[in-house]
Amino acid sequence: DTAVSQTPKYLVTQMGNDKSIKCEQNLGHDTMYWYKQDSKKFLKIMFSYNNKELIINETVPNRFSPKSPDKAHLNLHINSLELGDSAVYFCASSQGTVIPIQYFGAGTRLSVL
Amino acid sequence: SQQGEEDPQALSIQEGENATMNCSYKTSINNLQWYRQNSGRGLVHLILIRSNEREKHSGRLRVTLDTSKKSSSLLITASRAADTASYFCATDAKVNDYKLSFGAGTTVTVRA
Numbered sequence: 001d002t003a004v005s006q007t008p009k010y011l012v013t014q015m016g017n018d019k020s021i022k023c024e025q026n027l028g029h030d031t032m033y034w035y036k037q038d039s040k041k042f043l044k045i046m047f048s049y050n051n052k053e054l055i056i057n058e059t060v061p062n063r064f065s066p067k068s069p070d071k072a073h074l075n076l077h078i079n080s081l082e083l084g085d086s087a088v089y090f091c092a093s094s095q096g097t098v099i100p101i102q103y104f105g106a107g108t109r110l111s112v113l
Numbered sequence: 114s115q116q117g118e119e120d121p122q123a124l125s126i127q128e129g130e131n132a133t134m135n136c137s138y139k140t141s142i143n144n145l146q147w148y149r150q151n152s153g154r155g156l157v158h159l160i161l162i163r164s165n166e167r168e169k170h171s172g173r174l175r176v177t178l179d180t181s182k183k184s185s186s187l188l189i190t191a192s193r194a195a196d197t198a199s200y201f202c203a204t205d206a207k208v209n210d211y212k213l214s215f216g217a218g219t220t221v222t223v224r225a
Contacts, residue, residue, distance in 0.1 A: 004155070031211055041199060043156075043215040056212055090155055100144060100205050102213060104155030 003027050006091050006105035013081055014113055021076045021108045023091030031055075032074035033092040033102065034066060043090070049074055081112045119202060119216040127224050132189040134219040136202030137182075143205050145178055147187050150199045150218070159187075159200075192223045 004025045013019055025032060033056070034046040048056035049068040063079040078085060088109050092102040120135045136145070144163050148156040162169045162178045162185065169176045175188040189196055199220045203213040 033211075041150075041218045041220075043201065045212060045214075048211055050211065092156075094211070099161065100211065100213065101146065101158045101161060102156075104148075104157070106155045107153075 002106075004091055004093055004103050004105040006089075006108050008108060009106065010109050010111075012111045012113065015081055015083060017081050018077070018079045019081060019110070020078070021089055021091075021110075023074045023076070023105060025072055025091075025093040025103070027093055027095070027103060029093040029095045029103070030071055031094045031096070032068065032071075033094075034074065034076050035090040035092065035104075037088045037090060037107070039087070047074075047076075078110075081110075083112050086110055086112045119200070119219040121219060122217070123220045123222070125222045125224065126192055128192060128194060130192055132192050132196065132221050132223070134187050134200055134221070136185045136187070136216055138185075138202070138204050138214075138216075139183065140206055142180070142183075143207060143210065145176075145185050146203045146213070147174075147176060147185075148201045148203060148215075150201065152198070156201065189221075192221075194223050194225050197221060197223045 006023045031050045033048045035043050037043045046060050047066040052068045065077045068074045088107045090107050091105040094102045118137050146161045147159045150156045160171045160176050162176050173190045178185045199218040201215050201218045203215045
């Protein structure tokens, strides 16, 4: 069973569209994250939820909105997609902060045309 | 901002050789981790070293941490083709901090 799963794996869309990426973890973790990895492989934290509460909200355009319906799910909705949003988006999860190891999904490659 | 900076950016070695990569960071840390990313996949945790530890081993991996120099190294011994991947260091700066700051990674290619 995949521990952290994201859908879709690939997303190709036109500028101006709205899209969502879903993430689910079956590890029983209490914290989930969204990261953006650009073409140079820089990995940047975007958001984090702990027990459905937003705890990290980095400087991200407000076109990006995370939603956590429960501890096991964290979705990312993006409005009015722009060319610069093209990247790989990773979901991750962790349990608490004593041992801050994060478990990553396989990524969603978003291409905005 | 990126906390960690890996060096070198890319490394190409022959199977069986050792691979060493370094990570430098800017601010005090609580823990430092190394992750591996195979092409087209997510990151996988390899090893964690706490700020009060100087060296740690896990299988063919050896990690060192020098907090006075704000640097860490990852050594992979007897490399295999399957070790071909990008390797990232990640730091958390405070106790009870959920936020990890990642470096730009070192891309390692192991030639058969």
